[in-house]
Amino acid sequence: MKNIVIIGSGFSSLSAACHLAKEGFQVSIFEKNNTVGGRARQLIKDGFTFDMGPSWYWMPDIFEKFFNEFGKKPSDYYELEKLDPAYKIFFADDTITIGDCMDKICEEFERIETGSAVHLKNFINKAQTNYDIAINKIVLKPGLSPLELVTKETVLRVDQFFKTISQEVRKRFKNPKLISTLEFPVLFLGAKPSKTPSFYSFMNFADFGLGTWHPKGGMYQVISAMKSLAEELGVTVHTNAPVEKILVKNGKAVGIISNGNTHYSDKVISGADYHHSETLLDKEFRQYSSEYWNKKTYAPSSLLFYVGFNKKLDNINHHNLFFDTDFEKHAEEIYDNPKWPTMPLFYANFPSATDKSMAPTGCETGFFLIPIAPNLEDTPSLRSQYFDIIIDRFEKRTRQEVKNNIIFKESFCVNDFIEEYNSYKGNAYGMANTLTQTAFLRPNLKSKKVKNLFFTGQLTVPGPGVPPALISGKLVADLIKNKH
Numbered sequence: 001m002k003n004i005v006i007i008g009s010g011f012s013s014l015s016a017a018c019h020l021a022k023e024g025f026q027v028s029i030f031e032k033n034n035t036v037g038g039r040a041r042q043l044i045k046d047g048f049t050f051d052m053g054p055s056w057y058w059m060p061d062i063f064e065k066f067f068n069e070f071g072k073k074p075s076d077y078y079e080l081e082k083l084d085p086a087y088k089i090f091f092a093d094d095t096i097t098i099g100d101c102m103d104k105i106c107e108e109f110e111r112i113e114t115g116s117a118v119h120l121k122n123f124i125n126k127a128q129t130n131y132d133i134a135i136n137k138i139v140l141k142p143g144l145s146p147l148e149l150v151t152k153e154t155v156l157r158v159d160q161f162f163k164t165i166s167q168e169v170r171k172r173f174k175n176p177k178l179i180s181t182l183e184f185p186v187l188f189l190g191a192k193p194s195k196t197p198s199f200y201s202f203m204n205f206a207d208f209g210l211g212t213w214h215p216k217g218g219m220y221q222v223i224s225a226m227k228s229l230a231e232e233l234g235v236t237v238h239t240n241a242p243v244e245k246i247l248v249k250n251g252k253a254v255g256i257i258s259n260g261n262t263h264y265s266d267k268v269i270s271g272a273d274y275h276h277s278e279t280l281l282d283k284e285f286r287q288y289s290s291e292y293w294n295k296k297t298y299a300p301s302s303l304l305f306y307v308g309f310n311k312k313l314d315n316i317n318h319h320n321l322f323f324d325t326d327f328e329k330h331a332e333e334i335y336d337n338p339k340w341p342t343m344p345l346f347y348a349n350f351p352s353a354t355d356k357s358m359a360p361t362g363c364e365t366g367f368f369l370i371p372i373a374p375n376l377e378d379t380p381s382l383r384s385q386y387f388d389i390i391i392d393r394f395e396k397r398t399r400q401e402v403k404n405n406i407i408f409k410e411s412f413c414v415n416d417f418i419e420e421y422n423s424y425k426g427n428a429y430g431m432a433n434t435l436t437q438t439a440f441l442r443p444n445l446k447s448k449k450v451k452n453l454f455f456t457g458q459l460t461v462p463g464p465g466v467p468p469a470l471i472s473g474k475l476v477a478d479l480i481k482n483k484h
Contacts, residue, residue, distance in 0.1 A: 001026050004480070005256050005265040007243045010038025011466055012456040013271030014226040015066065015473025021233035022070060022479050028265075029147040029235060030258050032242035032422075035125055036227050038271070039421055039428070040466070042220035046407065047360040048308040048352075050367055051207055052426075054466050055349045056319065058206045061223065062135070062467035066474075068163075068231060077225030079216040083354060086212035087319035089184075090397045091177050095315075098181070098208070105208050112175050119172040120208075123182070127205035130160070132168040134202045142475045143440045143461035160199040161435060168198040180327045187371065190299020190464045191432035192331045200433065214318060217357055222466075240330065246270070246280045246453065256280075267452045269476055272441050274459035276422035285450050288443060299429030299436060299464050300334050300371040301414050301447035303378075307366040308359070308407040313350065320348045322390070324397055330371075338373030340382065346370045346390045363407075368394075375425035378414040387411070429465075430458025438463075445476050454480065 002025050006013050009031040017027045035041055039053035057063075060080065067073050074080060083099035096112065099105055102124065106117035160168075169182045180459040183193035185203035215221040227237065238258070245257040246268055255264035266318045270277035275293045278286040325343035333341045349367040352359035359365040368390055387409065395401055414426030431437055443460050447453035462468040 002267065004028070004267045004269065005030065005278065006269045006271060007246075007256065008032075008038055008271035008457070009036035009227075009237065009239075010040060010271055010457060011223070011226070011469035012458070012473040012476075013269070014223070014230055015470045016269055016271065016324075016456050016477045017230045017235045017473075018070060018226065018233055019474050019477030020480065021230065023477070025480075027230075027235045028263065029230070029237045030241040030243050030256065030263075031237070032272075033420065034240050035225040036237060036239065037220060040219055042218065042223075043306055043410065045306075045410070046308055048306075048363070048365045049218055049220075050306040050365060051218045051349075051351070052304070052306070052412065054219050055351070055367060057215055057222075057466075058444070059135075059210060059467040060213055061210065062344060062470055066470050067225075067229070069474075070233070072229065074215075074222075074225070075402045077228065078221040081214050081216065081354065083212045083214055083318050085317055086207070087321060088317045089177075089181060089321045089323055092213050092324040094177065096177060098212075100211055102208060109178060113173065113178055114177060116173055116175070123168075123172055123201070124205055124208055127201040127203075128209055130157070130199055131202035131205040131209070133157075138439070139462040139471050140475070141439070141461075142445050142479055143442055144444070144446075150408045160201075161197045161438075162394060163198040164194050165196045165198050165201060166192075166194040167191070168201060176327075178226055180323050183327070184321065184323075185330060187300075190429045191297060191434045192335050195297075195335070195432075195434050197433075197435050197438065199410040210332060212319065214351065215352055216355055218351055218355070219466075232244055234306075242271070243280060246277070246450075248281065248285050248450050248453075251449075252451040253447075265396045267454065267480060269454045269456055269480075271456045271473070273424055274455050274457065275424040277455060281450065281453075284409045285447075287448050293424060297335070297432040298374045298425060298427040299432050299458075301374040301417060301423075301426045302412075302428040303370040303372055303375070304384060304412040305366075305368040305387055305390075305409050306412070307368065307409045309364040309366055309402060309405045310362075310407050311364065311405045312362060313353075313364045313366075313398070313402060314400045316348070316350050318350060318354045320350070321476075322346045322348065322393060324393060334371060334373045340372070340375065340376060340386075341372065342377070344370045344386065346387065346393075348394065371428075372414075374414065374427040376414055378426070383413060383473055384413045424459075430463065433463045445472075446479055 417423040417426040
């Protein structure tokens with residue numbers, strides 16, 4: 001029986017562990033923090049429960065597929081609820097509510113721009129075709145060769161790799177609010193809509209077509225489910241076990257050192273930050289130079305606040321986007337001219353609005369996120385300044401006072417991403433999916449310099465996001481299985 005060591009315990013690592021254990025490999029996970037989950041950890045404080053990282057459950061089919069591979073289904077582990085409305089967007093002079101089906105969404109689009117429902121249906125139909133191609137044909141390829149992108153379906157749509165989401169949306173819609181609504185989902189891919197290939201409109205189908213869901217108890221329930229499944233399959237999980245070194249002998253990875261102890265293995269996979277993982281190797285075994293990493297376009301970092309309120313809040317939904325300032329300008333201050341945003345867009349999540357288990361009775365659990373450029377200076381006074389900016393706007397847009405109802409607030413930003421997750425430049429979502437960073441142009445799943453060393457997660461294929469991380473884990477497991 002072959003031994004495999006996996007560094008990190010986020011979605012991609014847990015996915016790889018389950019797939020390999022099912023094939024009969026002896027798998028051990030080493031996680032530096034005291035709980036599993038990587039960026040998808042949980043904070044529980046004074047009866048309030050927060051997902052510290054991912055909070056959107058999109059693409060339920062991918063989760064379904066993952067558990068099905070083991071003869072299970074998500075409902076064996078957690079209860080899912082489809083959110084209606086999926087989310088609400090606050091603009092300076094109006095709000096847009098995204099319902100749980102296309103009919104409701106078309107009605108809302110019509111209200112804003114007459115005639116837009118027809119364009120929306122056509123746009124989403126095209127996005128659905130792209131989704132089928134992306135999920136069933138492209139993302140299941142390991143990113144080893146440019147030929148993986150060449151299928152009869154992609155050849156017919158090659159123009160969609162050279163046009164951008166922004167061009168595609170603006171061709172059909174004139175109202176700036178509708179444009180922002182349709183450009184928002186690609187922010188999950190970590191690049192400006194004007195730099196993201198229009199093929200990625202499949203994210204719009206994920207949003208409007210498949211809907212937004214909530215696992216009762218929060219996103220961490222999915223991590224708990226995957227950990228339980230891994231352990232049922234015989235995986236050993238070590239927490240508080242940072243890895244200091246990846247051991248290489250005669251050009252092959254032979255194990256790791258964690259907490260000063262050597263653990264030998266036949267293969268090593270790192271689901272930790274890719275750049276950081278390479279620093280665990282001696283210099284001659286690293287594939288990518290510091291210039292390489294420095295030149296890449298990274299998805300944003302985030303300033304996050306976890307806030308406990310001592311009352312129920314008004315005029316909010318589970319997911320809320322505050323686009324009451326200039327979308328373009330904020331994107332520019334993340335990507336083109338990195339600095340702390342002048343007037344940030346932000347996101348607010350109140351899981352307790354739909355799930356009573358996530359806050360004490362009569363209280364509200366609030367999670368606020370401001371996307372920011374990676375590698376910014378991060379100080380307590382900047383955090384505090386930005387909290388005041390967003391809470392003032394939150395009060396104004398939702399027409400209520402909440403400042404005096406805050407029991408506590410915790411924050412998390414660039415320094416914490418570096419400290420807790422060894423995240424390169426403190427990025428929150430990995431590497432952006434721009435044209436020159438798609439598929440085989442991303443860092444490789446398999447080391448070119450060290451045999452038996454593999455990588456998984458958001459800096460490699462298919463890219464940022466929870467469903468892609470599940471797929472990334474499967475891809476690396478398949479490479480090992482097929483080789484084996």
